[in-house]
Amino acid sequence: xxxxxxxxxxxxxxxxxxxxxxxxxxxxxxxxxxxxxxxxxxxxxxxxxxxxxxxxxxxxxxxxxxxxxxxxxxxxxxxxxxxxxxxxxxxxxxxxxxxxxxxxxxxxxxxxxxxxxxxxxxxxxxxxxxxxxxxxxxxxxxxxxxxxxxxxxxxxxxxxxxxxxxxxxxxxxxxxxxxxxxxxxxxxxxxxxxx
Amino acid sequence: xxxxxxxxxxxxxxxxxxxxxxxxxxxxxxxxxxxxxxxxxxxxxxxxxxxxxxxxxxxxxxxxxxxxxxxxxxxxxxxxxxxxxxxxxxxxxxxxxxxxxxxxxxxxxxxxxxxxxxxxxxxxxxxxxxxxxxxxxxxxxxxxxxxxxxxxxxxxxxxxxxxxxxxxxxxxxxxxxxxxxxxxxxxxxxxxxxx
Numbered sequence: 492x493x494x495x496x497x498x499x500x501x502x503x504x505x506x507x508x509x510x511x512x513x514x515x516x517x518x519x520x521x522x523x524x525x526x527x528x529x530x531x532x533x534x535x536x537x538x539x540x541x542x543x544x545x546x547x548x549x550x551x552x553x554x555x556x557x558x559x560x561x562x563x564x565x566x567x568x569x570x571x572x573x574x575x576x577x578x579x580x581x582x583x584x585x586x587x588x589x590x591x592x593x594x595x596x597x598x599x600x601x602x603x604x605x606x607x608x609x610x611x612x613x614x615x616x617x618x619x620x621x622x623x624x625x626x627x628x629x630x631x632x633x634x635x636x637x638x639x640x641x642x643x644x645x646x647x648x649x650x651x652x653x654x655x656x657x658x659x660x661x662x663x664x665x666x667x668x669x670x671x672x673x674x675x676x677x678x679x680x681x682x683x684x685x686x
Numbered sequence: 687x688x689x690x691x692x693x694x695x696x697x698x699x700x701x702x703x704x705x706x707x708x709x710x711x712x713x714x715x716x717x718x719x720x721x722x723x724x725x726x727x728x729x730x731x732x733x734x735x736x737x738x739x740x741x742x743x744x745x746x747x748x749x750x751x752x753x754x755x756x757x758x759x760x761x762x763x764x765x766x767x768x769x770x771x772x773x774x775x776x777x778x779x780x781x782x783x784x785x786x787x788x789x790x791x792x793x794x795x796x797x798x799x800x801x802x803x804x805x806x807x808x809x810x811x812x813x814x815x816x817x818x819x820x821x822x823x824x825x826x827x828x829x830x831x832x833x834x835x836x837x838x839x840x841x842x843x844x845x846x847x848x849x850x851x852x853x854x855x856x857x858x859x860x861x862x863x864x865x866x867x868x869x870x871x872x873x874x875x876x877x878x879x880x881x
Contacts (some may be wrong), residue, residue: 610805643875646868650860654872658853665845673841677849680838681876 510536511546512557520600524608551611558612562621565593573628579635580642583682586632587655589673590625591662595671598635598663626652633682642682651682695867705731706741707752714749715795719803720871746806753807757816760788768823774830775837778877782850783870785820790866793858821847828877837877846877 514536518527527550547553548580572589573582575611630652638640642651658678662671709731713722722745728738742748768777769782807813825847831837837846853873857866 543747643872645867646872650856650865650868651872653856654853654861654869657856658849658873658876661845661848661852664848670842670845673845674849677838677841677846677876678853680878681853681872683875 507536507542507547508546508556511538511543512553512560515550516557516580519550519608522543524554524611526549535591550673554608554612555615559615561597562618566621566624568593569625573632578641579632579639583629583632583636583642584675586629587659587678588672590656591659591671591675591678592668593658595662595665595668618631622656629655636682654678654681702731702733702737703741703751706733707748707755707828708739710745710748711752713801714745718748719806721743734769735820749807750810754810754812756792758811761816761819764820764823768827773836774827774834778824778827778831778837779870781824782873783840783867784853785851786854786866786870787863789855790857790863817851821851824850831877849873849876 495496511532515527515532518531518535529543529550530540532550532553533540536543547556569586569589572585575582575585626649630648632649633642633648633655637644637648655678658681659674662674665671665674688712706727709723710727710850713726713730720738724745725735727748728735731738732857742751755776764784767780770777770780772780821844825843828837828843828846832839832843853876854869857869859867860866
Protein backbone atom coordinates (compact mmCIF):
# COMPACT_ATOMS: atom_id res chain seq x y z
CA UNK A 492 0.00 0.00 0.00
CA UNK A 493 1.23 3.53 -0.70
CA UNK A 494 2.40 5.49 2.32
CA UNK A 495 -0.39 8.04 2.02
CA UNK A 496 -3.04 5.36 2.37
CA UNK A 497 -1.37 4.00 5.53
CA UNK A 498 -1.28 7.48 6.99
CA UNK A 499 -4.98 7.90 6.32
CA UNK A 500 -5.78 4.62 8.05
CA UNK A 501 -3.59 5.55 11.00
CA UNK A 502 -5.22 9.00 11.29
CA UNK A 503 -8.65 7.40 11.16
CA UNK A 504 -7.68 4.81 13.79
CA UNK A 505 -6.46 7.54 16.10
CA UNK A 506 -9.63 9.58 15.67
CA UNK A 507 -11.82 6.56 16.50
CA UNK A 508 -9.58 5.70 19.46
CA UNK A 509 -9.91 9.23 20.79
CA UNK A 510 -13.70 9.30 20.24
CA UNK A 511 -14.10 6.02 22.14
CA UNK A 512 -11.92 6.97 25.10
CA UNK A 513 -13.37 10.48 25.44
CA UNK A 514 -16.93 9.14 25.29
CA UNK A 515 -16.23 6.44 27.87
CA UNK A 516 -14.49 8.90 30.20
CA UNK A 517 -17.45 11.30 30.05
CA UNK A 518 -19.96 8.50 30.73
CA UNK A 519 -17.93 7.09 33.63
CA UNK A 520 -17.45 10.56 35.15
CA UNK A 521 -21.23 10.96 35.02
CA UNK A 522 -22.32 7.59 36.39
CA UNK A 523 -19.34 5.68 37.79
CA UNK A 524 -17.25 2.85 36.38
CA UNK A 525 -19.68 0.00 37.06
CA UNK A 526 -22.74 1.65 35.53
CA UNK A 527 -21.37 2.01 32.00
CA UNK A 528 -21.61 -0.71 29.31
CA UNK A 529 -19.77 -1.31 26.03
CA UNK A 530 -23.07 -0.92 24.11
CA UNK A 531 -23.66 2.56 25.53
CA UNK A 532 -20.14 3.63 24.67
CA UNK A 533 -20.52 2.36 21.09
CA UNK A 534 -23.84 4.16 20.70
CA UNK A 535 -22.64 7.47 22.16
CA UNK A 536 -19.40 7.35 20.15
CA UNK A 537 -21.42 6.69 16.98
CA UNK A 538 -19.76 3.39 16.03
CA UNK A 539 -20.89 -0.22 15.88
CA UNK A 540 -20.38 -2.60 18.78
CA UNK A 541 -18.25 -4.88 16.60
CA UNK A 542 -15.95 -1.97 15.76
CA UNK A 543 -15.67 -1.03 19.43
CA UNK A 544 -14.56 -4.56 20.32
CA UNK A 545 -11.86 -4.38 17.64
CA UNK A 546 -10.34 -1.53 19.66
CA UNK A 547 -10.95 -2.57 23.27
CA UNK A 548 -11.98 -5.74 25.14
CA UNK A 549 -13.89 -3.95 27.94
CA UNK A 550 -14.79 -0.65 29.66
CA UNK A 551 -11.84 -0.85 32.05
CA UNK A 552 -9.37 -1.11 29.17
CA UNK A 553 -10.92 1.98 27.53
CA UNK A 554 -10.68 3.94 30.78
CA UNK A 555 -7.08 2.90 31.25
CA UNK A 556 -6.20 4.04 27.71
CA UNK A 557 -7.96 7.36 28.26
CA UNK A 558 -6.20 7.91 31.59
CA UNK A 559 -2.76 6.96 30.24
CA UNK A 560 -3.20 9.55 27.49
CA UNK A 561 -4.20 12.24 30.01
CA UNK A 562 -1.26 11.43 32.27
CA UNK A 563 1.17 11.68 29.36
CA UNK A 564 -0.38 15.00 28.30
CA UNK A 565 0.07 16.32 31.85
CA UNK A 566 3.64 15.11 32.04
CA UNK A 567 4.35 16.76 28.69
CA UNK A 568 2.91 20.04 29.95
CA UNK A 569 5.13 19.88 33.06
CA UNK A 570 8.27 19.09 31.03
CA UNK A 571 7.46 22.05 28.79
CA UNK A 572 7.17 24.31 31.87
CA UNK A 573 10.42 22.96 33.30
CA UNK A 574 12.31 23.67 30.08
CA UNK A 575 11.40 27.35 29.94
CA UNK A 576 14.30 29.75 30.54
CA UNK A 577 14.97 30.88 34.14
CA UNK A 578 16.81 29.99 37.33
CA UNK A 579 16.20 26.63 39.00
CA UNK A 580 14.15 28.19 41.82
CA UNK A 581 11.91 29.95 39.34
CA UNK A 582 11.48 26.83 37.21
CA UNK A 583 10.73 24.69 40.28
CA UNK A 584 8.04 27.17 41.36
CA UNK A 585 6.55 27.12 37.83
CA UNK A 586 6.48 23.29 37.69
CA UNK A 587 4.90 23.01 41.16
CA UNK A 588 2.28 25.60 40.26
CA UNK A 589 1.46 23.81 37.00
CA UNK A 590 1.17 20.49 38.86
CA UNK A 591 -1.12 22.01 41.51
CA UNK A 592 -3.43 23.37 38.78
CA UNK A 593 -3.50 19.99 37.02
CA UNK A 594 -4.61 18.35 40.30
CA UNK A 595 -7.14 21.11 40.89
CA UNK A 596 -8.63 20.98 37.38
CA UNK A 597 -8.76 17.19 37.27
CA UNK A 598 -10.66 17.18 40.53
CA UNK A 599 -13.07 19.89 39.37
CA UNK A 600 -13.79 18.01 36.18
CA UNK A 601 -14.47 14.75 37.97
CA UNK A 602 -17.28 16.51 39.79
CA UNK A 603 -17.28 14.21 42.78
CA UNK A 604 -14.18 12.40 43.86
CA UNK A 605 -14.73 8.77 42.87
CA UNK A 606 -12.06 7.17 45.05
CA UNK A 607 -12.69 3.69 43.68
CA UNK A 608 -12.16 4.88 40.10
CA UNK A 609 -9.05 6.82 41.09
CA UNK A 610 -7.62 3.77 42.86
CA UNK A 611 -8.37 1.62 39.80
CA UNK A 612 -6.69 4.01 37.38
CA UNK A 613 -3.69 4.62 39.60
CA UNK A 614 -2.91 0.90 39.80
CA UNK A 615 -1.79 1.18 36.19
CA UNK A 616 1.95 0.73 35.70
CA UNK A 617 2.13 3.61 33.20
CA UNK A 618 0.72 5.99 35.81
CA UNK A 619 3.21 4.83 38.42
CA UNK A 620 5.98 5.37 35.86
CA UNK A 621 4.78 8.92 35.06
CA UNK A 622 4.64 9.71 38.78
CA UNK A 623 8.21 8.49 39.23
CA UNK A 624 9.30 10.63 36.28
CA UNK A 625 7.61 13.68 37.79
CA UNK A 626 9.19 13.00 41.14
CA UNK A 627 12.64 12.67 39.54
CA UNK A 628 12.06 15.92 37.66
CA UNK A 629 11.21 17.78 40.87
CA UNK A 630 14.08 16.14 42.76
CA UNK A 631 16.46 17.37 40.06
CA UNK A 632 15.15 20.94 40.33
CA UNK A 633 15.36 20.81 44.14
CA UNK A 634 18.97 19.62 43.89
CA UNK A 635 19.83 22.52 41.57
CA UNK A 636 18.08 24.97 43.90
CA UNK A 637 19.95 23.62 46.93
CA UNK A 638 23.28 23.87 45.09
CA UNK A 639 22.42 27.46 44.11
CA UNK A 640 21.81 28.22 47.81
CA UNK A 641 18.12 28.97 47.19
CA UNK A 642 16.71 25.95 49.02
CA UNK A 643 17.32 24.14 52.30
CA UNK A 644 20.05 21.52 52.35
CA UNK A 645 19.21 19.78 55.63
CA UNK A 646 16.72 17.40 53.97
CA UNK A 647 17.53 15.04 51.05
CA UNK A 648 16.12 16.34 47.70
CA UNK A 649 14.18 13.10 47.16
CA UNK A 650 12.29 13.61 50.41
CA UNK A 651 11.58 17.23 49.53
CA UNK A 652 10.24 16.14 46.12
CA UNK A 653 7.89 13.61 47.79
CA UNK A 654 6.75 16.30 50.22
CA UNK A 655 5.96 18.71 47.35
CA UNK A 656 3.93 16.22 45.34
CA UNK A 657 1.97 15.12 48.38
CA UNK A 658 1.33 18.63 49.75
CA UNK A 659 0.14 19.91 46.37
CA UNK A 660 -2.40 17.10 46.11
CA UNK A 661 -4.40 19.21 48.56
CA UNK A 662 -5.17 21.42 45.52
CA UNK A 663 -7.87 18.87 44.63
CA UNK A 664 -9.98 20.03 47.55
CA UNK A 665 -9.51 23.78 47.07
CA UNK A 666 -12.27 25.96 45.64
CA UNK A 667 -10.43 28.84 43.93
CA UNK A 668 -7.35 29.52 41.86
CA UNK A 669 -6.24 31.98 44.55
CA UNK A 670 -6.31 29.18 47.13
CA UNK A 671 -4.24 26.97 44.78
CA UNK A 672 -1.63 29.74 44.48
CA UNK A 673 -1.55 30.09 48.29
CA UNK A 674 -0.97 26.33 48.62
CA UNK A 675 1.94 26.54 46.18
CA UNK A 676 3.42 29.44 48.18
CA UNK A 677 3.08 27.54 51.48
CA UNK A 678 4.63 24.40 49.97
CA UNK A 679 7.53 26.43 48.58
CA UNK A 680 8.16 28.03 51.99
CA UNK A 681 8.63 24.53 53.35
CA UNK A 682 11.45 24.05 50.84
CA UNK A 683 13.18 27.28 51.70
CA UNK A 684 13.08 27.94 55.38
CA UNK A 685 15.22 25.96 57.77
CA UNK A 686 13.25 27.39 60.70
CA UNK B 687 -30.54 -10.83 84.39
CA UNK B 688 -28.20 -9.49 87.08
CA UNK B 689 -25.90 -6.70 86.00
CA UNK B 690 -22.77 -8.79 86.50
CA UNK B 691 -24.04 -11.42 84.08
CA UNK B 692 -24.76 -8.75 81.46
CA UNK B 693 -21.25 -7.38 81.91
CA UNK B 694 -19.78 -10.81 81.40
CA UNK B 695 -21.74 -11.30 78.21
CA UNK B 696 -20.72 -7.87 76.98
CA UNK B 697 -17.06 -8.51 77.78
CA UNK B 698 -17.25 -11.83 75.96
CA UNK B 699 -18.95 -10.24 72.95
CA UNK B 700 -16.26 -7.60 72.74
CA UNK B 701 -13.48 -10.17 72.96
CA UNK B 702 -15.03 -12.22 70.14
CA UNK B 703 -15.59 -9.05 68.08
CA UNK B 704 -11.94 -8.08 68.53
CA UNK B 705 -10.69 -11.59 67.70
CA UNK B 706 -12.75 -11.66 64.49
CA UNK B 707 -11.72 -8.21 63.28
CA UNK B 708 -8.03 -8.66 64.13
CA UNK B 709 -7.95 -12.05 62.41
CA UNK B 710 -9.68 -10.73 59.29
CA UNK B 711 -7.40 -7.68 59.12
CA UNK B 712 -4.29 -9.88 59.34
CA UNK B 713 -5.57 -12.25 56.62
CA UNK B 714 -6.54 -9.40 54.30
CA UNK B 715 -3.21 -7.64 54.82
CA UNK B 716 -1.53 -10.89 53.80
CA UNK B 717 -3.57 -11.82 50.76
CA UNK B 718 -5.86 -8.96 49.76
CA UNK B 719 -9.55 -8.32 50.31
CA UNK B 720 -10.90 -10.61 47.61
CA UNK B 721 -8.86 -13.69 48.55
CA UNK B 722 -10.24 -14.07 52.09
CA UNK B 723 -13.43 -16.03 52.92
CA UNK B 724 -15.73 -16.08 55.97
CA UNK B 725 -14.83 -19.76 56.57
CA UNK B 726 -11.12 -18.99 56.83
CA UNK B 727 -11.76 -16.13 59.23
CA UNK B 728 -13.93 -18.36 61.44
CA UNK B 729 -11.30 -21.11 61.44
CA UNK B 730 -8.37 -18.78 62.20
CA UNK B 731 -10.34 -16.94 64.90
CA UNK B 732 -11.24 -20.30 66.49
CA UNK B 733 -15.02 -19.88 66.30
CA UNK B 734 -17.81 -21.58 64.35
CA UNK B 735 -19.07 -20.22 61.05
CA UNK B 736 -22.57 -19.81 62.53
CA UNK B 737 -21.17 -17.68 65.35
CA UNK B 738 -19.21 -15.57 62.90
CA UNK B 739 -22.38 -14.83 60.91
CA UNK B 740 -24.10 -13.71 64.12
CA UNK B 741 -21.51 -10.94 64.29
CA UNK B 742 -20.96 -9.96 60.65
CA UNK B 743 -22.69 -10.57 57.29
CA UNK B 744 -19.51 -10.58 55.18
CA UNK B 745 -15.75 -9.95 55.01
CA UNK B 746 -16.19 -6.32 53.99
CA UNK B 747 -18.29 -5.57 57.08
CA UNK B 748 -15.60 -7.12 59.30
CA UNK B 749 -12.89 -5.03 57.65
CA UNK B 750 -14.95 -1.88 58.01
CA UNK B 751 -15.48 -2.57 61.74
CA UNK B 752 -11.76 -3.24 62.22
CA UNK B 753 -10.80 -0.07 60.37
CA UNK B 754 -13.34 2.09 62.21
CA UNK B 755 -11.86 0.89 65.51
CA UNK B 756 -8.31 1.70 64.34
CA UNK B 757 -9.33 5.16 63.14
CA UNK B 758 -10.98 5.95 66.48
CA UNK B 759 -7.89 4.72 68.34
CA UNK B 760 -5.72 7.00 66.22
CA UNK B 761 -8.01 9.97 66.72
CA UNK B 762 -7.98 9.31 70.48
CA UNK B 763 -4.18 9.24 70.46
CA UNK B 764 -4.09 12.59 68.62
CA UNK B 765 -6.60 14.22 70.99
CA UNK B 766 -4.50 13.01 73.91
CA UNK B 767 -1.39 14.60 72.36
CA UNK B 768 -3.24 17.84 71.66
CA UNK B 769 -4.41 18.10 75.27
CA UNK B 770 -0.94 17.92 76.79
CA UNK B 771 0.28 21.15 78.41
CA UNK B 772 2.22 23.60 76.22
CA UNK B 773 1.85 26.54 73.85
CA UNK B 774 -0.25 26.17 70.69
CA UNK B 775 2.81 25.99 68.43
CA UNK B 776 4.30 23.22 70.51
CA UNK B 777 1.03 21.29 70.63
CA UNK B 778 0.52 21.68 66.87
CA UNK B 779 4.00 20.30 66.24
CA UNK B 780 3.29 17.38 68.58
CA UNK B 781 -0.04 16.55 66.88
CA UNK B 782 1.47 16.74 63.40
CA UNK B 783 4.38 14.52 64.45
CA UNK B 784 2.01 11.98 65.99
CA UNK B 785 -0.12 11.99 62.82
CA UNK B 786 2.93 11.51 60.59
CA UNK B 787 4.01 8.50 62.65
CA UNK B 788 0.52 7.00 62.49
CA UNK B 789 0.63 7.26 58.68
CA UNK B 790 4.15 5.85 58.61
CA UNK B 791 3.38 2.91 60.90
CA UNK B 792 0.10 2.06 59.18
CA UNK B 793 1.89 1.94 55.86
CA UNK B 794 4.74 -0.20 57.24
CA UNK B 795 2.27 -2.66 58.71
CA UNK B 796 0.33 -3.00 55.48
CA UNK B 797 3.51 -4.22 53.83
CA UNK B 798 2.54 -3.30 50.31
CA UNK B 799 0.20 -0.43 49.64
CA UNK B 800 -3.11 -2.00 48.61
CA UNK B 801 -4.74 1.05 47.03
CA UNK B 802 -8.00 -0.77 46.31
CA UNK B 803 -8.36 -1.78 49.96
CA UNK B 804 -7.48 1.74 51.12
CA UNK B 805 -10.06 3.24 48.76
CA UNK B 806 -12.68 0.77 49.99
CA UNK B 807 -12.06 1.54 53.66
CA UNK B 808 -11.86 5.28 53.16
CA UNK B 809 -15.29 5.38 51.51
CA UNK B 810 -16.68 4.70 54.99
CA UNK B 811 -18.60 7.63 56.46
CA UNK B 812 -17.01 7.12 59.92
CA UNK B 813 -13.56 7.54 58.41
CA UNK B 814 -14.60 10.72 56.60
CA UNK B 815 -15.99 12.02 59.88
CA UNK B 816 -12.76 11.26 61.78
CA UNK B 817 -10.78 12.99 59.07
CA UNK B 818 -12.96 16.09 59.35
CA UNK B 819 -12.51 16.04 63.12
CA UNK B 820 -8.74 15.83 62.73
CA UNK B 821 -8.76 18.65 60.21
CA UNK B 822 -10.86 20.83 62.54
CA UNK B 823 -8.47 20.05 65.39
CA UNK B 824 -5.46 21.13 63.35
CA UNK B 825 -7.28 24.20 62.02
CA UNK B 826 -8.00 25.25 65.61
CA UNK B 827 -4.34 24.86 66.61
CA UNK B 828 -3.22 26.79 63.51
CA UNK B 829 -5.65 29.59 64.39
CA UNK B 830 -4.26 29.79 67.92
CA UNK B 831 -0.70 29.80 66.57
CA UNK B 832 -1.52 32.58 64.11
CA UNK B 833 -3.14 34.65 66.86
CA UNK B 834 -0.07 34.11 69.03
CA UNK B 835 2.08 35.44 66.16
CA UNK B 836 3.88 32.10 65.75
CA UNK B 837 2.40 31.18 62.37
CA UNK B 838 1.72 32.90 59.06
CA UNK B 839 -1.53 34.82 58.73
CA UNK B 840 -1.61 35.30 54.94
CA UNK B 841 -3.33 31.95 54.34
CA UNK B 842 -6.67 30.85 55.92
CA UNK B 843 -6.17 28.31 58.77
CA UNK B 844 -8.46 25.78 57.04
CA UNK B 845 -6.21 25.75 53.98
CA UNK B 846 -3.11 25.38 56.15
CA UNK B 847 -4.73 22.45 57.96
CA UNK B 848 -5.50 20.72 54.62
CA UNK B 849 -1.92 21.36 53.50
CA UNK B 850 -0.52 19.79 56.70
CA UNK B 851 -2.63 16.63 56.49
CA UNK B 852 -1.83 16.15 52.82
CA UNK B 853 1.91 16.87 53.12
CA UNK B 854 2.31 14.50 56.08
CA UNK B 855 0.70 11.67 54.10
CA UNK B 856 4.11 11.46 52.40
CA UNK B 857 5.26 9.78 55.66
CA UNK B 858 3.74 6.57 54.26
CA UNK B 859 6.52 6.31 51.69
CA UNK B 860 9.42 7.17 53.99
CA UNK B 861 11.83 4.53 55.22
CA UNK B 862 13.07 5.82 58.58
CA UNK B 863 11.84 7.65 61.66
CA UNK B 864 14.48 10.32 61.00
CA UNK B 865 12.94 10.95 57.57
CA UNK B 866 9.48 11.26 59.16
CA UNK B 867 10.83 13.87 61.59
CA UNK B 868 12.40 15.78 58.68
CA UNK B 869 9.05 15.76 56.84
CA UNK B 870 7.34 17.18 59.93
CA UNK B 871 10.00 19.93 60.15
CA UNK B 872 9.59 20.81 56.46
CA UNK B 873 5.79 20.89 56.76
CA UNK B 874 6.02 23.12 59.83
CA UNK B 875 8.33 25.54 57.99
CA UNK B 876 5.58 25.95 55.43
CA UNK B 877 3.28 27.13 58.22
CA UNK B 878 5.76 29.63 59.59
CA UNK B 879 7.60 31.36 56.84
CA UNK B 880 5.95 33.97 54.69
CA UNK B 881 8.95 33.88 52.35
